[in-house]
Amino acid sequence: MKRFVVAVFGLMLAGSNAAISAQTPGPQLPAAAGEVRGSIIENESKLPLASAAVAVRSKKDSSLVSGAMAGPDGKFVVSGLRPGAYYVRVTKIGFGPRTADFVIAPDAPRQALAPIALGHVAVTLSTQEVVAERATMTVEADRNAYTAKQVAPAATNASEVLDAVPSVQVDHDGKVSLRGNENVAVQINGRVSPMRGAQLGQFLKTLPSGVVDKIEVIPNPSAKYDPEGMAGIINIVLKENVDLGLSGGVNVAGATAGRYNTNGNIGYQSGPFTTFTSYGFNYDERDVLGFNNRERLDAVGAATRYTNQDIIGLQANAGHNVTTTIDYKPNKRDVITNSVILNRRHGADNNTTGYTEINSSNSVNSRYDRIRGSNTTSQMVDYTLAWKRTLEPRKHEVSTEFRVNRTGDIDNTSQFRVPLNSTNSVERELDNTDAVTKTLNAQLDYMKVLKPGRKLETGFKGTERWLDRDYLVTKDLLGNNQWAVSNLSNDFSFSENVSAGYAVLSQAKGKFDLQGGLRAEYASRDFNLAKTNENFPYSYTSLFPSGNISYKKSDVLNMKASYSRRIRRPGTQELNPFPQFLDPQNALIGNPNLSPEYTDAFELGLTKSGDVYTFQLQPFYRHTTDVIRVDINTDGKVDGRDVTTVSFRNLASNNSWGTDATTQLRFGKKFNGLVGLNVFKTVTDGGSETALTTDAIAFSGRLNGNLNLTDALSMSANYRYQAPQKIEKGRFSANQQTFISFRQKVYGEKGSVTLRFVDPFNTIGFRIKTGNETILQNTSRSFGVRGTFLSFNYNFGQTPKIRQPQPQDAPPPSSGFPSGG
Template sequence: MPQPRLLAAALLASSLALRPGTAAAQTPAPSGGTPPAGPPPSFEIRGRIVDTANTPIPQASVTLRLKANGLTVAGALAGRDGAFRITGLRPGRFSIRVAYIGYAPVIQDVTLPPTTPVLDLGVAKLAPVAVTLSGVTVKEERAAVVTEPDRNAYRAKDLAPGAANASELLEHVPSVQVDMDGKVSLRGNENVVVQINGRPTPMRGAQLAAYLKTLSANVIDRIEVIPNPSAKYDPEGMAGIINVALKSNVDLGLSGAVNTAVSDADRYNGSGNLGYQSGPWSTFVGVGLVSDHRTAVGVNDRERFDATNALQSITGQDILLRPRQRGQNLNATVDYKLSPRDVLSNALILSHRGSGEASTTTQTLLSGAGATLDQYVRPREADATGTMFDYDVALKRTLAPRVHEISTELRFNRSHDEDANDERRLSGTSYRDGKIERNDAVTQQLTAQVDYLKAFAKRRTKLEAGWKSNVRWIDRDYAVTVDPTGTGTWAPSPLSNVLAFDEGVHAVYAVLSQGVKKWDLQAGLRGEYANRTFSLATQRYPYDYASLFPSAVASYTLAPNTTLKSSYSRRIRRPGTQELNPFPNYFDADNVFFGNPDLRPEYTDAMELGLTKTGSKGMLQISPFYRRTTNIIRIDINTTDTLDTREVTSISFRNLAHSDSWGSDLTGQLRLSPRFTALTNFGLFKQVTDGGSTSAVGSNAIGWMGRINVTSEVTRTLTIQAAYNYRAPLKIERGEYGAQQVANVALRRKIQGDRGAVLLRVADPFEMVRFRIKTSDGKVLQLTERNPQSRVVFLGYQYNFGRPPRVRQVTPEQTGGGSVGFGTPGS
């Protein structure tokens, strides 16, 4: 079936499965199989679940059983305000059980009389219970997709059972794309912030891509997509935030896991983790490594035209690339409970990466008539290494869980990156135009913050406030030596430079949340003062500015399984040092990048609506959005630029007037049975860029993308997963990106009980991964293509060991542990 039809069919099936009421009762038929007589079920039971501090307990489970035989007839999960509804019931006598992990359950007999169509049980209070060793293992079944007013959370083990690392998990998240270099984007926008456990990652670009490939999927609990974050969060990331939430609780005693996957001698990844929990101590250590060597072929073709549009010349480049990448990382956390209220947390990240690329470019210059004018070969060798140290210490005082908390945090990060690039032009056995570039950069960053939370349960009000300061220092030496004649005499080039970059961002925020009947409302404001100084050997570019970032969310519960929401936030994109540095950086002999030191930050005002409907067979969500970006930073391509007396294509950045984009995401989850699930996503958007009165640069484009992810548990021990992702061609300023698509297939078979598994993963089995961009300014037409060796077969092994948490069970026939059963409505 063609892809659009396949996506439509899956989404249609998902919508048909979403009958009203996750909590709708399925009244069992008598043993003879004849349906019971009488009118359709129309009665309901409702109530609210809170803890002993009167704080709502979202996701608390409610189970309703017939009193006569104990048969389960319905169930529900509490909403954000702790409320639940069970519809479609018949009058009768039932036993209701309310439970949540870490709390003593409530078990109570209720009678639904024929004269009461709606029975309001009031409020049940659950009391925390201590975790102790026992002989019964507790298993918690959670939804694969959880929707909240500001985010979607996807459970890792349901996204991609065969994934080995975080990068492979992200490939399966709706609206998220990971390109062949490991770069992450959201809704087609690479300006997205990746967080680990709610903290922005200190790494960017290639280092972040390498780190995500060494972060084991085994230690990831869920992936959260936050397209419109509140004022509590840093406003960086125009497209929003992707949070990788690690498993927060290690097993009691000693536990751990190992995970390996191998394709060949140069392509492999592995990871391991070890956890220990005893008394006030909780520790976790994880290590990972990755190696990825592959080849790619590509072309850079340039056609030059005169004023009459006649072809003057053709430059053709055939490129053979052999990129390589290696990385290792270590994550360690140590938490110590100083007192019943205070917890001291320490987190350490160490990362090392090595990468490089050997390439050979065969260049041919033809006249407009097709005659060969010149032909030569340019070999290029690039090597890069990087190390990163990140330490975070935090102290949290909990006066009442989720009610009254204050936390302080201090974080220091240091990274050191070195790279070298050697490029020459061969003429027979000799060379000329030799050039060697060396970069040496050190980045240091210090962050301090204080966060405060106070909730008022009776009024359903919550106040969050805080302060955060972040300072960053970058020192970079760029040295270039050249040998124009190929005599072996290398001399310093005037392109060499030294730069320093200092940046400070200081912010305060406040966010107020309020529940009113079926409404959940939130409003926030963040104020920032930022300053940066970009310095070269002979020039300084200081810039400082103040910004306000408001946010708002409104969520309305139309029905127990249907929620309507709207949100607004303001975001910022601050130019990076590469975008600011005006010195040239060559991609190859004819393509060079220049930064622009006069770039200003760009601001985006983002508005989004959302309608989410859940049911016993899945979920359907539609999210229309609108974004307006001012001072937008866009790529500026000049195909007729000149550098060192040679004509080149230069790539730089510039601020344009503004850009408007609007569209919608449609996400559906279909769960036909516990053994078959499908997750689909379709996004359509229109983007219009206005270059302003002084620029002819602009664009008006429609883009769309779609994906489908199917998981089938063929047997109790064998799981198969297949995924397909497509992104349509997209017009940009002075050009167009080509279509992109990729497919992945994975098999996972359990062995050694549930402790081990063997994995077989085939990445891009049909070799569909391609990169293509076509640009033109009316004088020169350039086509760039890259075709990587993308089909890879991995064979992997996973093993888990340790003792899972065990909870002493409350006697099943009564409420215990301090919990209080349902009282009068609203009590």
């Protein structure tokens, strides 16, 4: 439908400049002075219908003259009409078309039509038609929505779809960031994902791209949403709201570089029951190459000794993911949803680091290898029971849900040192981690339209989270099988409670949409160290106001301004004070006294649409207090070894400002693309007692393009560049990546074969320089991402039919995934 509307706008502009007019005798109006206005309503409820397409045609020959799209209140205005006889034709997916005649006369240039009522019809759309009507990017009041199939047509999993979205980055571990900030809340169907960091990244690699409908980027969410995620929210919307009968699909892909995946889905709808199940398996094996070079300096800056480390390794990850959703509609008002997610992942990380110790005169003191092997296993079970009652469509609704999640993680790591002149290993070490996380959520939401144009949303959410983690370290220093428990061993337990209530009031008035909200939270946590019997309790109360003003100047120009307050709560790894080695030369040491950091986020937006483009500019400013920053100490010592320690501390404040600029291009069915640029400046004030300050400018750019070479063969390309960036005590070098794919349709519209080239120029990796006046460290990694994928996709079953969802005053994120956060 969206591409149809774009076509209408294009013809509207062409038509308004052409001589398409019905001539009448007598005096003429000045050119383009006539106007028609009206409203679109649903036939049964008599409520407004948003986003209906309104085409104005000549009564004489039915030629298209102009057009518009109905706003959120169902109203439309079409201007620039010459005198003559016309009719409007109104269409919307799932509804039958309606027409209404009118006449523009010299003495009556403005006409107001009676409300046009559309009735529901059973609309069947083929897969090809549905895809053709969807735009790559849709701009809404508080978010940008990117159609998965358009922005990443060759993607095989959700992680690859995210990586093709403007302003979103996914690193080699699968960690997701927005505008360069990893502190972003990732949701699935409007609910916070129960996993974070690399764990979430591996989960997304097992989630099939075929079940992803769109990606919503919400940089400044309202008080209705959980305030976690300083950079905002990324919502992965899975496909739903389709009457499937019985249908499904399967996808199989393999690569030249030890990577393959398969996934499938099946859906069934009959009467009050709708079920949807998907399964995905992903295996990813990569070579890792890199180095860590350390240079120690004396008081005058002269080198005293060097340590060169050459790293070669192999990383492998495999995972299974099953999602099942069952909707039951016992009557017209109620919907009961059961949702289950099962996920099992396994990872292996084996590497050998060759050490060369060199003195100040460049003579080699010693050479040896450190060999490290790690195996991880994770299992997750997530269940949600949800209920929604629609007392009056779009006017009065109440919903509640209960969710429970359990995640278990086991990590077994071995490492030892082998001198080059010996075959015996020494300094042998075994690290075993066993962790269980349990989460319980209960939520109640209520919505009521107080009067036309005014809506109240309010609700409550309670979250409880418990984590028990056992970390056992045993060592055999001499390599004679005399194992002893190390002082690095530690056990801890962590509990967290968050109770929140919110209220959001929305008001539509003319061309303005106003929204204000407030969320109040009480949170407490307790971090307990079993070894030292220490407790670190912490509790706090927070208020999170939000506001949004949008102004629709015309059908092609929109402006908005928004504000929200966000929070970043420190994670358990950041709190645990016991050292944990990331590799033989880098140790992570947490800080149990960390406070949460708060961000006040301000954002402006301007969206301009034309025949072949949509341009969006989003300047932003963020002020963060108690900012949590990494404190890198290249001169650290842990367990008798010289290492680089990575810790955390609260700094005074951070200010960042910049802008996102995105342009969507579309040239009929032949080509569509996206161009994105993100530029920002960040200034960190560490306070009077630390040197951890920074003042840096960073930018990134992205190009996405999809070209239909023939009706059955298409090509897509994606390029991203990240400029160098200064950090506290260091600097990241630039990085870039490229993806190219070709897709050939087979079996009509039911299947496709895709050839995908990943990182063909072998540029994905990172390089960082860090240090102080006594030591410098230069680190580089490349991850063996380059490969060629060949995939086959096939869909079977009945042709999907659109099932109209419950009407909403505004398009909120879809539901169905367990809530959390």
